[in-house]
Amino acid sequence: MTDADEQWGAAVRLLWGPPVKPARGPKRGLTLEGIAAAGVVLADAEGLAGVSMQGVAGRLAVTKMALYRYVPGKAELVSLMVEAAMPDPSVLDGRLVGEGWRERLEAWARELLAGFRAHPWLLEATVGARVMGPVEVGWMERALAALDGCGLTGAESIDAVVLVSGHVRGIAEQERAMAGGAVGEGPDAQLTSVLGEVMRVHGEKYPALGAALASVAEAGGQDQALDFGLERILDGLGLLVAERVGGRA
Numbered sequence: 001m002t003d004a005d006e007q008w009g010a011a012v013r014l015l016w017g018p019p020v021k022p023a024r025g026p027k028r029g030l031t032l033e034g035i036a037a038a039g040v041v042l043a044d045a046e047g048l049a050g051v052s053m054q055g056v057a058g059r060l061a062v063t064k065m066a067l068y069r070y071v072p073g074k075a076e077l078v079s080l081m082v083e084a085a086m087p088d089p090s091v092l093d094g095r096l097v098g099e100g101w102r103e104r105l106e107a108w109a110r111e112l113l114a115g116f117r118a119h120p121w122l123l124e125a126t127v128g129a130r131v132m133g134p135v136e137v138g139w140m141e142r143a144l145a146a147l148d149g150c151g152l153t154g155a156e157s158i159d160a161v162v163l164v165s166g167h168v169r170g171i172a173e174q175e176r177a178m179a180g181g182a183v184g185e186g187p188d189a190q191l192t193s194v195l196g197e198v199m200r201v202h203g204e205k206y207p208a209l210g211a212a213l214a215s216v217a218e219a220g221g222q223d224q225a226l227d228f229g230l231e232r233i234l235d236g237l238g239l240l241v242a243e244r245v246g247g248r249a
Contacts, residue, residue, distance in 0.1 A: 151244025
């Protein structure tokens with residue numbers, strides 16, 4: 001057995017293997033889907049830090065030891081929760097048939113943000129070295145498929161997807177950190193609200209910031225951080241794609 005098998009084997013089997021049977025003892029009627037759903041409910045209410053094997057077992061009215069017969073630990077539990085909480089990537093299938101790579105990648109980014117907004121703890125759960133399940137891999141597959149035919153190398157395509165997803169994550173992280181604002185309220189509007197009183201008193205010391213915030217206010221506080229960043233990223237990718245395919249981007 002390799003080190004990777006030892007470290008990730010249980011998660012791989014849970015996410016990709018055949019249906020899991022309890023390790024021992026009488027059947028309790030638990031399913032991986034039910035266990036994951038209970039974990040999602042806890043995480044939505046209390047954040048990822050509030051999820052524990054004991055807490056999930058309590059929601060399912062079983063003992064913690066009964067739960068361990070299906071899921072060996074919290075890391076594997078969180079992997080199952082990610083799969084259950086992430087939107088089904090098939091939501092994108094067929095919607096953008098005939099559209100170009102830019103429209104497909106933009107739609108991908110917006111759907112991904114919607115998933116993070118629905119379950120903010122996903123931001124914390126989807127970082128670092130870990131095993132990804134079919135749903136999460138499906139998201140990567142569709143983003144890379146959007147870039148098919150653009151003339152990019154495999155490494156460049158992956159980097160492009162990382163760049164777009166990084167922008168989406170940054171917006172979602174900012175929204176999560178400033179959770180007192182309205183749901184989906186972006187960084188521009190939040191910054192204006194937070195700095196409003198400060199700028200009224202000390203605005204003369206920060207004329208450039210004051211002018212920028214005033215412009216946001218004149219536009220009705222409409223947030224454009226997601227759109228602006230996404231458009232600039234796609235513009236940059238467009239230049240590279242045009243170069244690779246001879247101006248046919």
